[in-house]
Amino acid sequence: MKVTLKIWRQKDGNAQGSFGTYQMDDVSGDMSFFEMLDLLNESLVMKNEEPVAFDHDCREGICGTCGVVINGRAHGPLRGVTTCQLHMRSYKDGDTIVIEPWRATAFPLIKDLIVDRRAFDNIMSAGGYVSINAGGAQDANATPIPKANADEAMDAASCIGCGACVASCKNSSAMLFLSAKVSQLALLPQGKVERKERALNMIAAMDEENFGGCTNTGACEVECPKEISLVHIARLNREYLRASLA
């Protein structure tokens, strides 16, 4: 099939960006979206032009490295699918595909479609852990955990840290991402000791990193490739309230 690509090109964080238009004449439905971009890049290199820079690594939907906005939607048209898992059979001959980077103040642009998501690490660093040193743990089965809690903690822990929630939020809030970690640890006995500091410090870090506040619009849940639920934001709110009152 033939498709037209309109891709955001920007040399670096300070440069002026604009859309570049590229005609792809020989795309097969079995190609992944990124294999289609690989093909474009090979042709650009042969024309002595700079290839389109985009972030990707596992190409299996698990590392969270990839992510672009495709025709206005973070990670493209399919629910529960990362950009790297999207295949060209989702498109048809003659389509125009607009590709842009995540846009959020907290994610400064590095080049073309690559943004800097270090702010996520900083939020995690503020409290997304249990303070346990290697060597100090009790037997793994010493504390039973109800299966339902473990399963829900696992749902939350499936967040891949891609940032689609931020990119799809009109406030550029990182609430869904942050809540996934707070909720995971709130559901487990190991997380209980530090729950107060965790909620307060991680929220403070989110504000410091220039993410916006949450106004419950729910766009994040729709675009999250791991289908992280808004239930976790509700739990985060309870944790925060509890910590602020105590």
Add this chain to the structure above:
Amino acid sequence: MTLNSKIPEGPLSEKWTKHKFDLKLVNPANKRKYTVIVVGTGLAGASAASSLAEMGYNVKAFSYHESPRRAHSIAAQGGINAAKNYPNDGDSIFRLFYDTIKGGDYRSREANVYRLAEVSNNIIDQCVAQGVPFAREYGGLLDNRSFGGAQVSRTFYARGQTGQQLLLGAYSSLVRQMNTGKVKFHPRHDMLDIVKVDGHAKGIITRNLINGKVEAHAADAVILATGGYGNVFFLSTNAMACNATAAWRAHKKGAFFANPSFTQIHPTCIPVSSDHQSKLTLMSESLRNDGRIWVPKKAGDDRKAKDIPEDERDYYLERLYPSFGNLVPRDVASRRAKEMCDKGFGVGATKLAVYLDFEDVIERNGKQWVVEKYGNLFDMYKQITGEDPYTVPMRIYPAVHYTMGGVWVDYNLETTVDGLFVLGEANFSDHGANRLGASALMQGLADGYYVIPYTIGNYLASQAGGSVSVDDPAFKDALDETNNFINKLMSVKGDRTIDDIHKELGKIMWENVGMARNEAGLKKAIDLIPKLKDEFWSNVRIPGKANAMNTELEKAARLADFLELGELMARDALHREESCGGHFREEHQTEENEALRNDNDFTFVSAWAYQDGAQEPVLHKEDLIFENVKLTSRSYK
């Protein structure tokens, strides 16, 4: 140089305890005077960096990723082994040790493997304490499953995302130490060289991938935890950026490279669909518990799977191995699939695939049962191939998945370069010629949480903390060398893209140094690869500039190393005149086409020393001594 593996004296089960006691310690008040560089922040690197920081050392951590959480450890699906024996089915440290040694086809060190089994239980304790949400039973206790044909249930898992959850656990410990300032993390930094001062590793050279700056970093010791080299084949299940550069540059600076030809080919991957394929995707091995593998009895049969009647199907694994059937080890299942396709029985458009069929189990247990057990894998398969595996059998084919070979290390995980340590998949130490399922995660974390924190102290205790800085002339030389390397790459300005050359290398490797190897093929590879290397250095094209973000330049530097490593792999495979584990030499097989080991002549580790210029590498042998297990040949009939 003679290789000293530094295996402690004494009975197997007391070696590690005794050794820990004998190792020198660094006084708690002095630890802050030492800085350690950790390159790579996957399971092994993140666990090492956080553990060392917890002990009081200063750590400089480096990754080419933007965040430690992106490392390829995250993609491991199946699980992590430990000898907890929670299910009361007869597991023990000795049994886990024994299975790992046997699975590795008797080409690993007893002492290392025993230690691995010994600390496996601590890993599970540690991960649970971090809040890793392992699967649980209704009573609230941890669930175990049997994995990869093991006869006990010792595998802990977190859905199909165990690697992800363990990595995020290690990452949480790491970011905690970043918060305290004990770990300084350098994202998007590619390590391009190690720096030696008076023979000791005292620093590294990196390229900042955002602005292209080449920089020097000094420390009292250097740890590499940079993963495996499966991407030498171009197509593998490894993530796109996985590379051998750190390990290879260390090799060129004096670290021996062990058993480079030991690569693992995983039998259940989604087959290649076209030339545009950029990587391969693994379908968890657990599928073989319920799926049946078959090909048509008639070569070149073009009918759809459902139109081929039962008696015209060859369930070849069940036919050849009546007792293990579809659950034979990875290397056996892979070779048989290739053989079937080579003989023309392959299926699908490319004919390079066999069927993995779930019709029987769906009939037996109902579709819902399969949805619950394998739903996410079936979805992934459908997403990639566009076919629905509930109604059409999956097509699978083997793909490169893991590399058992790696930088040679002694019992302390130290290389032949003083002060240089290598952990995780990047070293060679624990898996012999074939890694068992659910053992990679175990080894990465064992090295990082429980081995290096002890053994590095022994080295550091002999060094004055903070005695080397980047002002040492060795750093300037290394910077010049790296800048020259980059300039040389940029100035080729040829006509071929990096991927184009990499694909050609991958083809040479897959055809000649892949699943089945023979003398003629290996010699051909040894002839072709240097020619391709010349082609690369005279005809590669890298657009853009070196002093800015340049993804093609990143790839080019990695390919330059793959082109050298590939040749060494072929040499190693040629030298090893036997078949063992993942290394299958066609000349050495039984009448039933099974691998034939040669214990008399090859019970050793091949450790290769790099020689400057065009000279051939020199082989050193570390004899493997088995005092606790008897060498037998594997039989899965």
